[in-house]
Amino acid sequence: MSRPSSILFICRMNAVRSPMAEGLTKLLYPKQVYTRSCGVFAGERDPFVDSVMDELGMDLSNHHPKTFEDLAEEGFDLIVTLAPEAHHMALELTRTQHVDVEYWPTIDPTVATGSRAQIMDAYRAVRDTLKRKIEQRMQ
Numbered sequence: 001m002s003r004p005s006s007i008l009f010i011c012r013m014n015a016v017r018s019p020m021a022e023g024l025t026k027l028l029y030p031k032q033v034y035t036r037s038c039g040v041f042a043g044e045r046d047p048f049v050d051s052v053m054d055e056l057g058m059d060l061s062n063h064h065p066k067t068f069e070d071l072a073e074e075g076f077d078l079i080v081t082l083a084p085e086a087h088h089m090a091l092e093l094t095r096t097q098h099v100d101v102e103y104w105p106t107i108d109p110t111v112a113t114g115s116r117a118q119i120m121d122a123y124r125a126v127r128d129t130l131k132r133k134i135e136q137r138m139q
Contacts (some may be wrong), residue, residue, distance in 0.1 A: 001100075003139075004100070007078045009079075010038055010081050010089070011106070012083045013043025013044075013065060017083070017126060018082055019037050020053065021130045028131075033138070036076075038071050040085050040089050053127065079099055106130065109126045
């Protein structure tokens, strides 16, 4: 697999997983990879995402959830889907295009329950898993 020069991350609502992946890629490869994110649907910002990304020195306060249609004019070398519905949508929308689509099944941390610390740990686990996957893919 070659290293992509542009990546689009897609999840369900563009509120948790895909903005984390976008932010991590921009942090790790700021000049090497053009990176965006979107969702099947536009959701609402998630304050837990802001908190766990802030732990890495990243400010995602300017992120506003968007859909694939919001990025329709942009082209990407690689689309990474993080949820089943995102994967199905990406395959359907790119079937006539030459673009690689990869599915990275990623747990949705919004289903975590318990104390604030336990919920934060669920979000950190997703963040750290995405970071490892991005680093592996970019080797």
